[in-house]
Amino acid sequence: MKYFVGIYRIVIAFLCLAWTSVAWGETSYWVYFTYETNFLLGLVMLWAGIACLIDGKQPPAWLKGVLTLYILITGVVAATLLPPANPATAKYVFGIMTNVILHRVVPILAVIDFILFDAHRRFKWHYVLTWLIYFPFYLAFVLIRAHLWPHSGPEAGGNPYPYGFIDVNKIGWNQMWLNILMCIVAFAIMGLVIFLIDRVLPKKPLIGSVRN
Numbered sequence: 001m002k003y004f005v006g007i008y009r010i011v012i013a014f015l016c017l018a019w020t021s022v023a024w025g026e027t028s029y030w031v032y033f034t035y036e037t038n039f040l041l042g043l044v045m046l047w048a049g050i051a052c053l054i055d056g057k058q059p060p061a062w063l064k065g066v067l068t069l070y071i072l073i074t075g076v077v078a079a080t081l082l083p084p085a086n087p088a089t090a091k092y093v094f095g096i097m098t099n100v101i102l103h104r105v106v107p108i109l110a111v112i113d114f115i116l117f118d119a120h121r122r123f124k125w126h127y128v129l130t131w132l133i134y135f136p137f138y139l140a141f142v143l144i145r146a147h148l149w150p151h152s153g154p155e156a157g158g159n160p161y162p163y164g165f166i167d168v169n170k171i172g173w174n175q176m177w178l179n180i181l182m183c184i185v186a187f188a189i190m191g192l193v194i195f196l197i198d199r200v201l202p203k204k205p206l207i208g209s210v211r212n
Contacts, residue, residue, distance in 0.1 A: 001207065005117045006052030009045045012109050016042025019101040022091045028154035029091075031142055032162045034078070037070045038102045041110060061122035065198075066131045068114045069191050075107030076190070081165065114194075120201040128191040135187060139180060142166060 016038045023029035023039075030036060044059050044067050051058050058064070078099070085099040092098065142162065151158035161167035165179040 002052050002055070005205075005207075006049045008109075008117070009049030009052065009113060012106060012113065013042045013046035013049055015101050015106055015109070016045065019093045019096075019098045019106075022093065022098060026154065028152055028160075031145060031154060031160070033070075033138060034074050034099075034102050036138065037067065037074050038106055041067045041071050041106065045110075045113075062127055062130070064114075064118065065123055065127055065194065066134065068110055069131050069187070069194055070134065071107050071110045072194070073187060073190060075103060078103035082163070115197070115201070116207045117205050119203060119205055120198045121203045123195050123198045125195070128188060128195050131191045132184060132187055135184065139166065143168075 020035050020039045020042065023032075023035045044063060047059050048064070050056065082103075085097055087097065090097045090099060093101070142160075143166075145152065146160035146168070150160060152160045155161065159167070159169070161169070164170065165183075166176055168176050171179070
């Protein structure tokens with residue numbers, strides 16, 4: 001079973017890395033939360049998958065948990081806040097839109113991996129707070145980049161803001177900070193849900209058994 005888990009995780013890694021590869025040609029795409037989280041998850045899943053196959057050390061629980069949280073956020077935000085991708089302007093890899101893989105398929109596969117294949121009861125309570133550290137750094141990157149290069153894209157017309165809810169030019173600073181506060185609260189709640197699920201599930205993986 002460990003070989004199945006290993007291959008499953010390597011498949012996730014392949015999806016993440018292959019479908020974020022378009023950002024290497026258009027570097028402004030790295031400002032998208034979607035591309036950053038999927039690329040990082042791809043690296044960690046590659047680590048986890050190889051570790052399964054060679055009976056090596058798995059990624060730390062904190063790291064696996066934080067990327068599970070943020071890829072889940074990627075999926076939820078895409079499903080609830082973002083407009084559908086325009087097939088005419090969307091990016092494709094192997095004939096499949098990047099949005100389909102990065103917003104839908106990968107989040108679902110990653111959550112399944114967390115529930116079925118991870119060992120549980122490894123998360124500490126303060127992970128719910130420390131998992132939030134990535135988001136402020138991401139926002140700082142977006143805002144500083146937009147200030148220094150206001151026409152750098154990747155949005156239409158050179159707009160440097162990747163998402164409408166942080167587009168200062170359209171919504172103003174007050175609304176942007178309110179949106180950010182709401183996001184942080186929502187992310188903390190989602191982190192708490194992941195933590196509680198981890199505490200409820202059996203300590204050993206539901207399927208398979210790998211070294212942690």
